Amino acid sequence: MISLENVEKVFIGKINVPVLHEINLFIKQGEMVALKGPSGSGKSTLMNIIGLLDRPTAGTVTLGNEVISLDMSDTKLAHLRSSKIGFVFQSFNLLPRLSALENVLVPAGYSPSKKNTSANRTRAEKLLTSVGLNHRLNHKPNELSGGEKQRVAIARALINNPELILADEPTGNLDSKSGAEVFDIFTDLKKEGKTIVIVTHDDHIAKSTQRIVNIRDGRIDE
Amino acid sequence: MNNYIKAALLSFWNSKIRAILNLSGVIIGVTAVTTLVSLGEGLKVEVSGLIEGFGTNVVTIANGNIDLEGGASAGTMNPANFVATDIISLDDISDLEALDGIEQVAPVSLVPGKVTYADLQSSPIIMGVTGNFLQTFEVLVLKDGKMFDKNEKDAVAVVGPKTASALFGDKDPLGEKIFIQDTEFTIIGLSDEPKLSDLLGSEYSNIVLIPFSQATKLNGGELSISRTIVKATDTANVDETKDKMKALLIDNHGGEEDFTILTQDDLLGLFDDFVTLATTMVTAIAAISLLVGGIGIMNIMLVTVTERTREIGIRKAVGATKRDIMFQFLTEAVLITMIGGLLGLLLSFAIGAVVASQTPLTPSITPGIMILALGLSTLIGVIFGLWPAMRAASKDPIEALRYE
Numbered sequence: 001m002i003s004l005e006n007v008e009k010v011f012i013g014k015i016n017v018p019v020l021h022e023i024n025l026f027i028k029q030g031e032m033v034a035l036k037g038p039s040g041s042g043k044s045t046l047m048n049i050i051g052l053l054d055r056p057t058a059g060t061v062t063l064g065n066e067v068i069s070l071d072m073s074d075t076k077l078a079h080l081r082s083s084k085i086g087f088v089f090q091s092f093n094l095l096p097r098l099s100a101l102e103n104v105l106v107p108a109g110y111s112p113s114k115k116n117t118s119a120n121r122t123r124a125e126k127l128l129t130s131v132g133l134n135h136r137l138n139h140k141p142n143e144l145s146g147g148e149k150q151r152v153a154i155a156r157a158l159i160n161n162p163e164l165i166l167a168d169e170p171t172g173n174l175d176s177k178s179g180a181e182v183f184d185i186f187t188d189l190k191k192e193g194k195t196i197v198i199v200t201h202d203d204h205i206a207k208s209t210q211r212i213v214n215i216r217d218g219r220i221d222e
Numbered sequence: 223m224n225n226y227i228k229a230a231l232l233s234f235w236n237s238k239i240r241a242i243l244n245l246s247g248v249i250i251g252v253t254a255v256t257t258l259v260s261l262g263e264g265l266k267v268e269v270s271g272l273i274e275g276f277g278t279n280v281v282t283i284a285n286g287n288i289d290l291e292g293g294a295s296a297g298t299m300n301p302a303n304f305v306a307t308d309i310i311s312l313d314d315i316s317d318l319e320a321l322d323g324i325e326q327v328a329p330v331s332l333v334p335g336k337v338t339y340a341d342l343q344s345s346p347i348i349m350g351v352t353g354n355f356l357q358t359f360e361v362l363v364l365k366d367g368k369m370f371d372k373n374e375k376d377a378v379a380v381v382g383p384k385t386a387s388a389l390f391g392d393k394d395p396l397g398e399k400i401f402i403q404d405t406e407f408t409i410i411g412l413s414d415e416p417k418l419s420d421l422l423g424s425e426y427s428n429i430v431l432i433p434f435s436q437a438t439k440l441n442g443g444e445l446s447i448s449r450t451i452v453k454a455t456d457t458a459n460v461d462e463t464k465d466k467m468k469a470l471l472i473d474n475h476g477g478e479e480d481f482t483i484l485t486q487d488d489l490l491g492l493f494d495d496f497v498t499l500a501t502t503m504v505t506a507i508a509a510i511s512l513l514v515g516g517i518g519i520m521n522i523m524l525v526t527v528t529e530r531t532r533e534i535g536i537r538k539a540v541g542a543t544k545r546d547i548m549f550q551f552l553t554e555a556v557l558i559t560m561i562g563g564l565l566g567l568l569l570s571f572a573i574g575a576v577v578a579s580q581t582p583l584t585p586s587i588t589p590g591i592m593i594l595a596l597g598l599s600t601l602i603g604v605i606f607g608l609w610p611a612m613r614a615a616s617k618d619p620i621e622a623l624r625y626e
Contacts, residue, residue, distance in 0.1 A: 053539060053619050075543045082541025093536045093623065097232055109225045110541035156540065 007059030034206035037215035086157025090169035127155040147178025245562040247515025252566025307446035350437020367411035380411035516606035523610035535622025548615035555607020563599025
């Protein structure tokens with residue numbers, strides 16, 4: 001599903017800062033993996049590279065059957081993000097002026113293939129129902145609890161039916177009960193065959209996944 | 223596209239006060255352009271009506287050489303000729319009368335001063351004319367009494383309706399005596415309301431016509447012809463007659479062309495040129511307002527882009543391309559300026575209604591003007607929204623997502 005071969009990342013500036021060294025990582029379809037490491041370890045950069053938000057300085061990234069070349073255009077990367085990856089963030093990152101339903105529909109509007117809005121709407125309602133929010137469709141983010149917001153964000157990540165869910169500290173801003181509920185949704189998604197990568201420094205969460213990848217000083221220490 | 227418009231409307235609604243304040247430049251600019259262009263259009267309609275009211279076979283000889291076509295002769299004109307009154311002589315008049323294709327020649331001599339009746343005073347236009355004036359200048363029609371003879375020498379007068387009511391009220395003016403300077407005139411005729419619209423015809427309501435020779439006397443014995451109105455026998459040969467008149471007058475004036483012969487078409491052309499010039503100047507001023515408005519739009523869009531950095535990051539992360547983000551913000555800028563254009567248009571409709579109710583002029587907001595207003599505001603949105611939209615589009619998604 002995901003393969004990183006000899007991936008290097010250097011932040012170019014007045015002083016070049018190497019962040020990732022010789023990363024070799026292979027994640028199978030349907031695997032649930034925790035990327036774990038202290039802050040500054042390079043795990044966010046690694047997640048950005050896996051999530052196609054950033055390009056490596058050297059090395060090869062393959063996502064599904066798509067080889068990500070170092071000079072791939074921004075537009076191509078955006079299209080790949082739209083069709084293959086669903087993001088879930090620690091701070092939810094919902095658009096404050098849109099309702100829960102409209103937030104879920106945002107990625108559908110950018111999908112190069114799916115333009116049928118009524119079908120998208122039905123799917124968005126179904127997804128929100130599946131995360132237990134059918135009574136919150138028209139609520140704005142500020143009218144939702146943290147757990148509810150994160151469930152909206154998960155529904156949003158799923159609207160374009162991506163193969164990979166990339167979650168950055170998805171339970172970091174939630175109380176333990178809401179966190180557990182959110183984690184249960186990920187477990188269900190894994191059972192449906194989604195590949196799930198969770199960035200976390202929460203041991204409890206990490207241990208609940210089937211595989212933990214530790215990152216320390218920009219190197220993998222599995 | 224639908225999504226962009228929805229997002230833009232939502233964003234406008236969320237910051238409507240700020241947006242409208244920033245829009246004021248665009249609103250004022252669009253209002254200025256549409257109001258003035260529509261006033262110009264209204265004036266054109268009015269003046270065309272006026273000029274047609276004079277009769278299309280009427281030709282006017284004015285003093286001084288007005289350059290109708292522009293070009294080489296423009297530099298040779300002497301501005302003093304415009305105010306000179308000794309250019310057309312009585313010989314010219316009698317030569318013109320003898321010319322083929324001319325039906326009537328009516329010189330006009332203006333007399334400065336007031337008209338008094340008992341202790342009442344009025345300031346009408348006092349015109350010394352020959353008895354054939356009313357046959358030449360068909361705008362004026364006699365209502366009561368009679369016009370004086372072609373070569374009348376006596377101190378008689380024909381007054382306009384406004385002058386009559388100012389001096390005599392409801393009394394019959396015929397037979398009354400009025401004073402112009404120290405000469406007593408007996409009123410023998412009353413003219414009707416002029417056959418023209420209120421705006422430009424009203425001055426022919428407040429007039430006093432006196433015999434040409436009396437006007438010369440009042441002007442201190444000096445011949446003073448400020449205008450000569452000539453009626454051709456036929457509408458079809460107006461241009462031909464004009465050429466003949468021109469040749470004759472140049473010959474009489476020793477080769478100098480110190481006059482201008484204006485047909486009604488020439489007058490329309492002159493007026494069109496004037497309106498076009500005025501419109502161009504006003505448009506230039508409005509353009510400055512629109513420029514300021516555009517800068518206002520750029521300002522609000524730059525603020526919006528910065529405020530919504532995180533939103534841009536989120537949208538990019540979930541698959542928006544640079545093009546998507548650029549279109550989103552460009553649509554927003556264009557939508558804002560189009561709203562400005564619409565508000566400006568509404569405002570100029572309101573101003574037009576006020577002008578129409580308070581003055582005889584009817585501004586006409588044509589579909590062309592509406593398209594101009596909306597087109598102009600859309601263009602401003604595109605021009606001044608482009609850079610902020612490009613800035614939004616070029617934001618790095620990782621940086622943008624980190625933005626607090």
